[in-house]
Amino acid sequence: CDDFLNAPPQGQIGVAAVSNDPAAAQNLVTGVYNIMWEGGMHGFDYVGMTNIASDDADKGSTAADGANTYGTFDNLTMSPGVGNINNVWSTYFRAIARANQALALIPSSPAEQTVRNQLEGEVRFLRAYFYFNLVRFFGGVPLLVGVPPVEEINNPALQARASREQVYTQIISDLRFAVTNLPIKGQTATGRATKAAAMAMLAKVHLYQKNWQQVYNLTDSIIKNQAGAYSLLPNYANIWREVGANSTESIFEVQTGTNLACNAAIPIYVVSQGPRAGGKRGWADLGFGFGTPSESLLNAYEPNDQRRAASIIFINPPPMGTTLWDGYRIPSRDSVENDRYNYKAYHSRIAERNCGVNDRLPKNLRIMRLGEVLLMHAEAAVALGRNAEALADINALRSRAGLTALSAIDRERVWRERRIELALEHDRFFDLIRQEDVQPGRAVQAFAEHGKTFVKGKHEVFPIPQNQIQLSGGALTQNPGY
Amino acid sequence: QQRVSGRVVSQSDKQGLPGVNVVVKGTQTGTSTDANGQFSLTVNEGAVLQFSMIGMQTQEVPVGTQTTINVELADDAQALEEVVVVGYGTQRRRDLTGAIAQLKGEEIQRYPVQTPTQALQSKLSGVQVIASGRPNEQPQIRVRGVGSALAGVSPLYVVDGVLTDDIRNISNNDILSIEVLKDASAAIYGVRAANGVVIVTTKRGKSGTTQVQYDANFGLRQPANLVRMANRDQYISYLTDAAPNQNVNNPPLTYEGTTDWYGEALRNGFQSNNNVSVSGGGERNTFFFSAGYFTDQGVVKTNDFQRLTIRANNEIQIGPKVTFSNQLSFSRGNERGVDLGIYQNLYRAAPIVQARVGDRFGNTSAFGNVGNALLSLDARNQRIINDRVQGNLALEYRPAEWLTLRSAFNTDLIFNRDRTYNRAFRNDAVTFISAGGNQQQINSSLALNEGRSLRYIIDNTATVNRTFGRSNFTFLLGSVTERFNSSFISGSRINIPNDPNQWYLGLGDPNLQLSNNAGGDLQTRQSFVTRATFSLADKYLFNASLRADGSSKFSERWGYFPTIGAGWVISEEAFMQDQSLLDFLKFRASWGILGNDVIASNAYLLTAAVNIPYFFNNTLSLGSAIQDIKDQQLKWERTEQFDVGLEFTLLNNRLSGELDYYNKTTRNALAFQIIPAIFGDPDNQYLTNIASFRNRGLELVLNWRETMTNGFGYSLGGNMTINRNQLVGLNGGQALLAGGVGQQGFVTRTDNGQPVGSFYVLNAIGVFQSQSEIDGAPVFGNRASVRPGDLRYEDVNGDGTITADDRIYTGSYQPKLYYGINLGLNYLGFDLTADVYGNAGNKVYNGKRAFRFENTDNIEAAYADARWTATRPSTTDPRVITSATPASTYFVESGSFVRLNNLTLGYTLPATLMQKARFRTARIYLTAQNLFTIQQFSGFSPELPGGPLDAGIELNSYPTVRTFAVGLNVGF
Structure with a gap:
């Protein structure tokens, strides 16, 4: 009679279904990729806690708009009660929970071992990426690598923060598994994590750990095309256009597209950073105008650097309007709210695919590309005394940008190149903190040049969301200074 | 030996009963009655005759010296000792x-x-x-x-x-x-x-x-209580305050009169009910066939409902100890539904816009107002068909007189079909008297939903019933097996021709918009029941039962639900025999555990969200995710109930009554608990068994019944219930907010110590009369926009400003008291009955009044007259109610009411007359349902159905109806 009482869910995939259907595990992995579309992961909140928090960008928009949220990121005055931080925290942990659920069930799939290994590799790559962002945002965080039983939900041990080192150990372990088990580009569908993606991500993690030799080895293999064929895209500006999606330079990016529901994109990623009507207005604007390129970034470009015009939309003074690459004409400054906007976040409504919903314009987010691998390789090479190799890396990027080749190289030159090459690509805030670790005083100085006060021992990380601390019953502790 | 003869008749209609078994008790000797109920039998001295028949109570008569024995057999259910x-x-x-x-x-x-x-x-x-x-x-x-x-x-x-x-x-x-x-x-x-x-x-x-019975009534339904809305002048006067920028002199159509929107959309609806039954039986079988047809047009135009019912209840004696029976019914409901949203639009629509001229509609939306409700009714065609087969087949075996074995197969099969067609129309001069506005349906659409469900239940029971003198013992043991399975399939399409013969999904445009869905449910239960009852000398009563329920809905499958009860018939005691006041007095008490498993079938199981998109190779790929945290130990809610009662009849059975006290405590009640985000639940909460409720109450029933010697009979009965409901513990769960009223948000909150669904709003304490009153007073929202004539709220927390933190609990929709009064009179064939129903102590929220889409929404006439103006200051009613007016006690009204539920006057034709016409019975009657209501509530009806958390809010409620009908009961 216990058999009779077993009534499986109808029309729903239960946990048990995974062990019968080879596609079920595959679908769960797809579900982990899907969470990269969440706003709290890569959307407006993420823009705020990366670009706007860094010296690359200002809050933008009107003075009052988002002053209590994005404004506090811009000024490094954020408090633990800011909702965006809670949203980012929650979304990354939701992503980790999805990954853990998938990892718990993949072993019971009837799929072949190699398939299971690849799926596990993909999920562990994604989980590592999620934890890497979390540890850079918040420092040590609760480390969940399995699905906790529901009875354990109030167990303080689960809610307590692991150390930063413990989190990094887990990230490295996940990425090593991914490096071993993922196929190279071309042997798997575009958009899936590849061996090179895992190697590049692992290299970046080692970069934060100052493990120069590992950084060098991993990036060197990628550059030598030992993990798939990669090359720099000749036209820098094209990297962020539809023509540059999944290009030869791309190592990992968030895939988007058009579907019937028109939800296959990161919500308001494009529109939050789009040019905003102001002054005389009189036009249907392209966005909210947040994350505007800063004076500090502007000053960092060398003359004639083609990357400047490719990264920044400059709003021309009256009477000239600004014509974008797709022919779209933005009115002159007297009808526009801000001086500059992020060109890398622009998605053409007229020349690139979309399904008409401006809040969900399908722009792939570039997470890792060969350009950054060259920068990591160069930095490791300098650290290891291989300056010639570093010079070759940097000059490859400079040559694409229309700049003259350097003849000498040092860490400072690599970092300057890194800032320009990766401007507004959500890396700068984390990178400054990392540089501070290598060369103390660096972040303080950079933020001072940006007109903001960076407090050492506090601003390396964001505050832990206040309500999460409350829900944990105090098991979760606040970061120093908040 | 002696010869005994006589006639057996039915107690209820005194007709002879054929086929009654007449047996000498303890022997095989016997006979049965003939077509007229006559019997004749030779018996020994001292014999006892036993008269038995299906559907009738068995009677035993000691013969003694009698030669003629006439017996009246009582219906099983109408027995002297009510069953x-x-x-x-x-x-x-x-x-x-x-x-x-x-x-x-x-x-x-x-x-x-x-x-x-x-x-x-x-x-x-x-x-x-x-x-x-x-x-x-x-x-x-x-x-x-x-x-x-x-x-x-x-x-x-x-x-x-x-x-x-x-x-x-x-x-x-x-x-x-x-x-x-x-x-x-x-x-x-x-x-x-x-x-x-x-x-x-x-x-x-x-x-x-064989008896044929025809019962029918025909009547008219009308809206019972309408709210009078502002007329043209009142409305225009209001607009100058509420929407000063609105140009009332140039609405879509210059219409000089006042549109009565309710009058335009409502009507008197016809209702009828016809039922025919044929019943009877022979020696070894009984039958009951019936067919019924019920119609109800409803009072909203285009609404209607018809129901056909057919029933066959049969009982067949297969052998002396084996009986087969069935109770089977078929029903078809056929309803044209209306979208209740239109009812709200009638309330809002500007009275200065004409409703309809010929085929063209007044364009309320062009006036910055809601859509024209008449057009909404006209453009939508929803048809809901529900077919249902329900009943049981049972086999009963009585191997001994004291033992009954019964197996029954019960089933319930439901098919339903819901088809909604919305025709296309434009905001042009073809549809409207004047073009413009935003009310249009560019594409026609068709939505279809078909579902079926099958429930079967197999009961197997064994019942032992033994009587020893005045003591009785029964014991029941049984098993119940149940399976429920349902599925539905639905789809919608657009651009379908406006022709009912084309209303099929296949005719829609597959490229523009389509939705297809399907789903199902499966539940199984296995249960065992046992019960023992024992009555000793008719004085001491004892009852205990236990049900073990195994349910597929929970991981911990089995639950056990015991009850015990005891009674003491005090009037049977020797010391009570000397008094003549009390005829019957019983004290009883019961205790038990009850469950509530109305929880989604797989609420405890982790399931995957499906069709989650991502792109690989630039191709859409659909994934899944397991994300909701589920309480895998989720349980049924568990209610413990204690009851004590007193039953009595006195004054020669003229006065009877019942008094009960009960205390019901529900534990393991479902509530949401917030959990830390690290567990990844999308809404960061999960459903678990943590809350507790309590309902305590008193019930009193009193009935007086008397028949005078002159044939005048009357009865007067009353019952009342006092109930106190409270959420006694949330135990870590979060307070539940519900009852969304437009821009005001949630108006109820279910929290510790409060009745479920309590209204939780600001306390409106009057109206600001002057700017100087406003200055320095705590105000809600932007101080600069507060004007004399606006509502003033209590600063409950004393922080100098009015915010959501100043809300207070102001009662719930649950009445503290509800009662009924039933009166009956009969004399010389006339009968008059009246039923009164009322409740008190409950609150209702006038949601329709609070919910302002636009400041141009119409207002009630009473409010138009009462509202604050500079020349006519009011201390109770504000200047305007706009979309910025927060939820407050201003909208909370008393829900108490008393209603004459039913008044019926009937006349039964005299027996002499009927025998000539070969009728068994004939009665005609006039009846009025919901004749009048005395209520304090300013809205339509304080009787507002709703969920446990959000009942008592008048938003889109259907108008209550009053029915006048004539009826007929004829039997032959």
């Missing part, structure tokens, strides 16, 4: 140890209403019935308060052994009786009994002459 259905068996009413209320079929049939539940209102203590006037609406029943927030709160219905949650398929005329198990007696239904159990038993035939 009450208690679930898997019956009990004599006097032997009950629990609180079980009963209503007879004849009481139910008197009312021109669709469902028996409506007829229960005002009749039973502890049973609150909330109904609106919508055709085919299922009235809500609350037995002894509301004991849950997130699981079900409606009772379980049991129709001839079929467990269901909807009895709209049952014709009132087919019902023999309804029993409501209010206390722990319900534990015999275990995990589904916490909200009480309503047992419906349908009629059976009686052996004897």
Whole structure:
């Protein structure tokens, strides 16, 4: 009679279904990729806690708009009660929970071992990426690598923060598994994590750990095309256009597209950073105008650097309007709210695919590309005394940008190149903190040049969301200074 | 030896009963009665004759020296010692140890209403019935308060052994009786009994002459109580304050009159009910066939409902000890539905816009107002068909007189189809008197939903019944196996021709918009029941039962639901024999555990969200994710109920009454608990068993009945229930917000220490009369926009400003008291009955008044006259109510009311006349349902059905209706 009482869910995939259907595990992995579309992961909140928090960008928009949220990121005055931080925290942990659920069930799939290994590799790559962002945002965080039983939900041990080192150990372990088990580009569908993606991500993690030799080895293999064929895209500006999606330079990016529901994109990623009507207005604007390129970034470009015009939309003074690459004409400054906007976040409504919903314009987010691998390789090479190799890396990027080749190289030159090459690509805030670790005083100085006060021992990380601390019953502790 | 003869007749109609078994007790000697009920038999001295027949109570008569013995056999159910259905068996009413209320079929049939539940209102203590006037609406029943927030709160219905949650398929005329198990007696239904159990038993035939019965009534329904809206002048005057920028001199059409929008959309609806039954039986069988046709047009134009019911209840004696029976019914409901949203639009629509001229509609939306409700009604065609086959097949075997073995197969098969077509129309001069506005439907659309469900229940019971002198012992043992399976398929398309013959999905445009869906549900239960009752010398009563329920809905499958009860018939005691005041006095007490499993089938199981998109190789790929945290130990809600009662009759059985006290505590009630985000739950909360509720109350029933020697009879009855509901513990769960009223947000909050669904709003303490009053006073919102004439709110927390933190609890929709008064008179063939129903102490929220879409929404005439103006300052009613007016006590009104539920005057033709016409009975009557209501509420009706957390809010409610009908009962 216990058999009779077993009534499986109808029309729903239960946990048990995974062990019968080879596609079920595959679908769960797809579900982990899907969470990269969440706003709290890569959307407006993420823009705020990366670009706007860094010296690359200002809050933008009107003075009052988002002053209590994005404004506090811009000024490094954020408090633990800011909702965006809670949203980012929650979304990354939701992503980790999805990954853990998938990892718990993949072993019971009837799929072949190699398939299971690849799926596990993909999920562990994604989980590592999620934890890497979390540890850079918040420092040590609760480390969940399995699905906790529901009875354990109030167990303080689960809610307590692991150390930063413990989190990094887990990230490295996940990425090593991914490096071993993922196929190279071309042997798997575009958009899936590849061996090179895992190697590049692992290299970046080692970069934060100052493990120069590992950084060098991993990036060197990628550059030598030992993990798939990669090359720099000749036209820098094209990297962020539809023509540059999944290009030869791309190592990992968030895939988007058009579907019937028109939800296959990161919500308001494009529109939050789009040019905003102001002054005389009189036009249907392209966005909210947040994350505007800063004076500090502007000053960092060398003359004639083609990357400047490719990264920044400059709003021309009256009477000239600004014509974008797709022919779209933005009115002159007297009808526009801000001086500059992020060109890398622009998605053409007229020349690139979309399904008409401006809040969900399908722009792939570039997470890792060969350009950054060259920068990591160069930095490791300098650290290891291989300056010639570093010079070759940097000059490859400079040559694409229309700049003259350097003849000498040092860490400072690599970092300057890194800032320009990766401007507004959500890396700068984390990178400054990392540089501070290598060369103390660096972040303080950079933020001072940006007109903001960076407090050492506090601003390396964001505050832990206040309500999460409350829900944990105090098991979760606040970061120093908040 | 002696020869004995006589005639056996039915007690109810004095007709001869053919085929009655007449047996000398303890022997095989016997005979049966002839077609006229006559019998003749030779017996020994001292013999006892036993008269028995299906459907009748067995009677024993000692012969003694008699040669003529005439016997009247009573119907089983109309026995002197009333029998009450208690679930898997019956009990004599006097032997009950629990609180079980009963209503007879004849009481139910008197009312021109669709469902028996409506007829229960005002009749039973502890049973609150909330109904609106919508055709085919299922009235809500609350037995002894509301004991849950997130699981079900409606009772379980049991129709001839079929467990269901909807009895709209049952014709009132087919019902023999309804029993409501209010206390722990319900534990015999275990995990589904916490909200009480309503047992419906349908009629059976009686052996004897074939009887044909025709019952009908025809009537008119009209809106019972409408709210008078502002006229043209009042409205324009209001607009100058509420929407000063609106140009009222240039609306879409310059119309000089006032449009009465309710008058335009409502009508008098016709209703009718026709039922024919044929019943009877022979020696070895009885039958009852019936067919009924019920129609109700409803008072909103385009609304209508028809129901066909067919029933066949048969009983066949296969052998001396084996009986087969069936109770089977088919019903078809056919409804043209209306979108209740239009009702709200009627309330809002500007009276200065014409409703309709010829085929063209007034364009209210062009005036910055809501859409034209008449057009909405006209453009939408929803047809809901519901076919249902319900019933049981049973085999009964009585190997010995004291032992009954019964197996029954009960089934309930439902097919339903819901098809909605919305025709296309533009905001142009073809549709409207003047073009413009935003009310248009560019594409026609068709939505279709077809579903089926099958429930079967197999009961196997063994019942032992032994009588020793005046003591009786019964023992029941049984198993119940149940399986429920449902599935639906639905789809929608656009651009379908406006022709009912083309309303199929295949004709829609597949490229533009399509949705297809399908789903299902599966539940199984396995249960074991046992019950023992014992009555000693008719004085001491004892009852105990236990049900073990295994349910597929929970990981911990098995639950155990015991009850025990005891009674003491004090009037049987020797010391009571000397008094003559009391005829009967019983004290009883019961205790038990009841469950509530109205929880989604797989609420405890981790399931994957499906069709989550991502792109690989630039191709859409659909994934899945397991993300909701589930309480894998999720359990049924557990209600412990204690009841003590006193039953009495006195003054020669003229006055009878019943007094009960109950205390129901629900533990393990569902609530949401917030969990840390690290667990990854999308809404960061999960459903678990942590809350507790309590319902405590008193019930009193008093009935006076007397027949005078001159034939004048009258009865006066009353019942009242006092209930106190409270959420006694949230235990870490979060307070539940519900009852969304437009821009005001949630207006109810269910929190610790408060009744479920309490209104939680700002306290409006008057109206600002001058700017100087405003200056320095705490205000809501932007101080600069507060003007004299605006509502003033209490600064409860004293922080100098009015915010959401200043809200207070102001009562709930649950009445503190509800009561019924029933009056009956009969004299010389005339009968007059009146039923009054009322409740007190509940609050309602005037949501329709609070919910302002636009500042141009119309207002009520009473408010137009009462509102604050500079020249006519009011201390109670504000200048304007706009979309910025927050939820406050200004919108909370008393829900108390008293209503004359039913008034019926009937005349039964004299027997002499009828015999000539060969009628058995003939009665004609006039009846009025819901004749008048005395209420304090300014809205349509304070009787507002709703969920446990958000009832009592008047938003889109259907107008309550008043019915006048003439009826006929003819039997031959």
